[in-house]
Amino acid sequence: MLDPKLAAIGIGGGLLSGLLGVGGGVVMVPLLVLWASYGQRDAHAISLGAIIPISIAGIATYGIAGEVRWWDALALAAGSIVGAQVGAGILTRIDERLLKVIFGTFLIAVAALLGAKA
């Protein structure tokens, strides 16, 4: 039987993932660290593994509704698997804090743009 805390973290991550089309790691990683006492690295790994069944369920639900663009996804995924290797490879050579500030600022700008277009 799974620890109720871990089950709750999974359901929370799943809700966010299904609602917004994201992995859910943004919620699961901090909760696994702060609430379930996992180390940062293990929390990342567990969150990533949990995303597998979570995303399958989301894809199935949206798929039945006819919303999944299979070929667009395939093209994006092909690029992103290559990119992930590159990203992991340069991780040790860059200033992670500066990167967070730049990427965070970029996301805030995209949020504003989406809000303006909604």
Next chain:
Amino acid sequence: MSGPTLYVTLAAFGVLVGVASGLLGVGGGTLAVPFLTLAVGLSQHAAEATSLLVILPTAIAGSLALRRYGVGNLSVALRIGTIGAVGSVLGALLALALTGGTLRIVFAVFIGIVGLKLVRDGLVSEQRGT
């Protein structure tokens, strides 16, 4: 965009998405969804659905790599995810019940919060968390 141009653009943007997720652990959906709506012109619902299909193979590849290094616990992860799948179906049904405009605002608020958190982490933390 259409035909080959579209797929080449998608694959090129996919590389960026992959680099960001490899570097920061976030980036998959937060980048793919706005790109698919703003640049490719998909509806908010179709963009989110398609984003999940990009996330799945990335998560599988990442999990297999991490298992080889002995990080984490894949069987616990899959059990968390199997229960989480209930949440995911509910979340997707909720999204499908909302209009595209409303869902887009909810998504914008979400990535705005993620952006603020990243900026704060980058400015505040003295030591590396990961």
